[in-house]
Structures are given as C-alpha cells and as structure tokens.
Amino acid sequence: MYVFDATPLIYLATVDRLGMLTEFEDDRLVPERVYDEVVTVGLDAGHADARRVERAVEDDVLTVATVERTASFERLAANDSLSEADAAVLALAAARDGTGVMDEQYGRDVAAAEGIETRGTAYLVLRSLKRDAITAEEARETIDAMVDAGWYCAPDLYAKLLRRIEDLA
Template sequence: MVVADSGPLIALARLELLRLLPSHFDEVLVPDEVFAECTIQPQRLGARAILAARESGLFECVAVTGTAQFAADHLLGRGEAAALILARDRACPALVDERKGRRVAQQLGIPVVGTVGILLAARQAGNVDALSPLFDALAAFGYRVPADLMREALRRAGEL
C-alpha cells in the first residue's frame, strides 16, 4: 500500500506511466484533496489520465480529516498534509517528491518513495526501457529532479 501526493501522480500521468503504480504496490490510496488538486483543471496535461485511472480502479480516493491543522502545523499544502496524515494512519509509505513534505514524513517516521524511485524500480523490473528519456520528458514539463538524484538513478539503472 502507498498513499500518493499530487506531484508524483501528475509526473507519472504526464509520462503516461500511472500503470506502474499497481505493479509496485498492491493498493494505491489518493486523498480526496490530492485528487482535487490533480483534476481541478481537467484540460491540464495529466489530469485526464488521472481521472481515467480513478475510473479504472487504479487507485482509491479517501477522505482525510484534520488536514487544515496539520498543514498549518507543518507549513504544507493541504493535499500534501492529507497524504502524510493518511500514510501515518495507515502505517504505509507516502509517494511524495517535494522536499518539505519528505522532510516532514521523515520526522514522523513515514517511509517515503518518490517519482524517481518508482521509475528506477520500473527500469530494474524491465517495465520501462530507459530512464534518461523519462528524465528529459520530466524536465520538458518543468518537473524538477535534483541532478544528484538523477545521476544516482541513472547509475543504478546502468545508464551512466
């Protein structure tokens, strides 16, 4: 089981790789706040794929309470707060990319995986051919991946 935040969902949707999630996790939960963030503008790149993924049962949307206070306490957005609350409550990893969210998760003892981790696992399992073009596509979308993280993933994938 994993709880997804909006950043990784959008990144994987834009790459047309949401299908990778069920191959790595038996259950994917998405807080209602995160789903709303991802689909509030259905014409945006990735939003339609996320809508279709929900309709196909790729993930389950879950209501989360207490997000406003948690967000204020930790200086997070409501979607990210909802993802961390749900991951904490379900004792499962959170799929989060944003540095601040990852730091709060670590402080709370919540295991974290990110988009790069999903892509690397997919590469190692043979579910994607190469990471480099995926990182190029993310950069073209304006999705920032730290250079050191990208190099390490490429090294582990045998692409460096």
C-alpha cells in the same frame, strides 16, 4: 500501500506513465484533497494530465481515499509550510502504515520527523525497472520526459539516477 501527492501523479500522467503503477501490488491511494487539486482543478484548467489521473482512478489503478480529521491530520495541517493536500498524504500514510509518495523536500523532512516513510517519483521509476515492468530505455525516457516537462531534478540526482538505471539494466 502507497499514498500519492500531486507532483508524482502530475508528472507520471504528463509523460503517460501512470500505467506502470499497476505492477505495484500494494494499494495505491490518492487523498480526496490531492484528487481535487490534480483532477478537479486540473480539468477546469484544461490540463491533459488531469484527465489521465481521472482515467487511472476509473480504471482502478488509483483509489481515492477519505482522510479523517484526526489529531495527526490537524497537527500536520497546522503547519503553514504544508498544504492541506500534503498533510492529507502524510496523515493517511501514517494512519494506514503506508508510504507517502512525494517529491517536495520539506514534506519529506516533516514525514521523517513524524516517522512516516516516503518515496519520490524517481523511486517509482526505478522500482518499475527493477521489477522488469519497464526497460532501462523506458526508465531513461521517463526521467528525461519528466525533466523536459518541468519536473525538478537536481543535476547530481539526475546523474545518480542514470547510473542506477544502468546498474539495474
């Protein structure tokens, strides 16, 4: 099961690639707090990506999930450097033995300390390529379009991603 944070949803929606998530057999969950941040606030601000995420939920590509206020959630939420949405992603992933999908390094570091598996947006693109859900060209275009839209990717990671795409092609 994959539990999505805002950044992967926003950038995959921005480049209109949420559909590639349908090849993931596992559940694809979005905590309510993340949904509110991405869709409710995003629609109010007029962001097109918010409507795409809303539609992905309507089409059962993604499922909105409630996160219980467990001791794990409360401990994570008490960390001033994590948003409540980040805490919800990690708590839900921990509670359901899933994988948190987030790009922010601090959240991933906290997850590692908590024993919670995480992956990032680039992983989703590479996994889709590896499973032939997208072509190498589509993978490159997706990464480039996300970078053009403001997705942060360090130059060394970008070069590594391009090499990995070529290796998988």
